[in-house]
Amino acid sequence: MRVVRGERFVGFCGGVKRAWKLAVESSESNDDEAVFISGKLIHNTPAMQELETMGVRPLPVSLMDADLPAVETAPLAGRTVLMRAHGESPTAFARAQNLGLNVLDATCPIVTVVQKIAKQLEDEGYQVIVFGHRDHPEARATVAHTEHGLIIESVEEAAELGHYPKLASIAQTTMLTADYVELCKVLENKADVFDDRGRICGWTQRAQGEAVELAHTVDMMVVVGGRDSSNTHQLVRVCSEVCPTRHIVTADELDEAWFDGIETVGLAAGASTREHDITAVISWLEAH
Ligand code: SF4
Structure with a gap:
């Protein structure tokens, strides 16, 4: 292959x-x-x-x-x-x-900046909304830098919010930009003053963009990354919308049966995947 x-x-x-x-x-x-x-x-x-x-x-x-x-x-x-x-x-x-x-x-210094922004917004009288996963340590830690911040996981949840004089939104750094944009469209109608201060990490955005571009040129994508890694899940999600995609943590999980009739495989990996886990997957694929 x-x-x-x-x-x-x-x-x-x-x-x-x-x-x-x-x-x-x-x-x-x-x-x-x-x-x-x-x-x-x-x-x-x-x-x-x-x-x-x-x-x-x-x-x-x-x-x-x-x-x-x-x-x-x-x-x-x-x-x-x-x-x-x-x-x-x-x-x-x-x-x-x-x-x-x-x-x-x-x-991560980017996360530290987000935490500071969250606190500063609350000090300025905003109700802070963090778009993220409720059980994710980054979202939880960011909200913990405020007194009353809320984690919102979906557009549906945002739609159920009441009306606020001042509302500000930020994002867990590994969320999908498109989802965050949709969320902000709902939030801006939930307040007299709305401030969008979301910072999806640049690395995350570029990794997603690169993976999607690659997915358009191959028969199948393999995404290597932790099962509990938010940015890996986003990569799997965006690639799956383009071509068949498999998520694995290490090369041991690869199965020959997945690749029947496949000539070209694209490889993406989450932001916490070690280089030797990536090269082991490439070696396995090239050998089959
Ligand atoms: S993906 Fe990496 S660089 Fe981006 S915020 Fe998370 S830890 Fe920092």
């Missing part, structure tokens, strides 16, 4: 590269001591397993639990914790400091 890989926006984005580098450097400088992460550093299970082999693993306690017994938290003092790339709430940062943890912030 001939395999065509997306040209530029395939695999680790800038935010993930930064978080990964921080994790690797911390593991190297902490010798035999484990380095902790506030949750999944990035949404890719094999990548998280690789970090675990380097001694980088999730904290054994939740930073959102205010009533942890001292016997569980005392051993954490002085240890290093990386705050995940999706961001954490101000409460989680404060609690990590109180526990005496050495905090390294691996939040």
Whole structure:
């Protein structure tokens, strides 16, 4: 089979590269001591397993639990914790400091900007709406930087909102731009003053654009990325609208039966997919 890989926006984005580098450097400088992460550093299970082999693993306690017994938290003092790339709430940062943890912030700088915008808008009297997934850590952390922010998942949910004097919308950075535009059309009729401050990450937008362009030129697309990765799911969604598309996490999941009659396969990957997972898929496809 001939395999065509997306040209530029395939695999680790800038935010993930930064978080990964921080994790690797911390593991190297902490010798035999484990380095902790506030949750999944990035949404890719094999990548998280690789970090675990380097001694980088999730904290054994939740930073959102205010009533942890001292016997569980005392051993954490002085240890290093990386705050995940999706961001954490101000409460989680404060609690990590109180526990005496050495905090390294691996939040993607783009996400940090979104959090600041959310807070600033609320300070200016806006009801802040975050277009995102209710169970996604980025959307949850962004809303946690406000007092009254709301996560809205769909146009239908937006339609059910009441009327506000001032309403402002922002977006989880990995949402689909087209969906966000539709949402804003509804929100602008829900307030006397509406401010659209959505920032879908540039990397996400370009990766989606590149994948769609590629999907138009091949018989089938394979998208490599974590099952819980929002940007990977968006890639699968936009490619599926153009040609048959398969989502896999690693090459082990590939099945010869999928490729009967297929001559050319396009390859896209989520922003938290390791390079060697991508090359393993390409090698498998080229060998079949
Ligand atoms: S997809 Fe964009 S916002 Fe998310 S971590 Fe990567 S660069 Fe940052």
